Amino acid sequence: MTIQDGDTIKIDYTGTLDDGSVFDCSADHDQPLEFTVGAGQVIPGFEEAVRGMEQGEEKQFRIEPSEAYGEYDESLAQQVPKNILRSDMQIEEGMMLLVKTPDGQEIPARVTRIGDEEITLDMNHPLAGKALNFSIKVVDA
Structure with a gap:
């Protein structure tokens, strides 16, 4: 069968x-x-x-x-100000965060770069x- x-x-x-x-x-x-x-x-x-x-x-x-x-969508990788995160939060490249969209939905995002003032969050699926x-x-x- x-x-x-x-x-x-x-x-x-x-x-x-x-x-x-x-x-x-x-x-x-x-x-x-x-x-x-x-x-x-x-x-x-x-x-x-x-x-x-x-x-x-x-x-x-x-x-x-x-x-x-x-396909990988470049527009889903965005730089955001570091100060939007809680001050006690320890962030590292590669870690996953939950990000709220304007409509209140939470989506996973991977930290791909940490700068002095900004971090880059990638909301593409890892694959x-x-x-x-x-x-x-x-x-x-």
């Missing part, structure tokens, strides 16, 4: 970037990834890749940024602009 929309499946996976570095692996979570195909619970390219597979089947595939986390390579095995379908 092949996997189709509406099926709940479990996948063992390893995700790597083009340089070979691992960005995520189901073994790190001590259990397979479980999701319902077609429900939008995983990135579009991942859903497309599992359709038509069968239990026990293994596959390797690549997902371009447009079918993953999108935006990157192609993702996967090695997967369907463990339950």
Whole structure:
């Protein structure tokens, strides 16, 4: 029986970037990834890749940024005055902060640069602009 929309499946996976570095692996979570195909619970390219597979089947595939986390958007990296942060807050490059939008929504932002008067916050997903390579095995379908 092949996997189709509406099926709940479990996948063992390893995700790597083009340089070979691992960005995520189901073994790190001590259990397979479980999701319902077609429900939008995983990135579009991942859903497309599992359709038509069968239990026990293994596959390797690549997902371009447009079918993953999108292209990197320079406008989402913004410099803001350092004094908008609490004075007791210790900030470091690479740390994640929650930023409030004008409509009150909170979104994650990564500190990418710390200057004397300003910091740069990047609100792109950390994997935006990157192609993702996967090695997967369907463990339950």
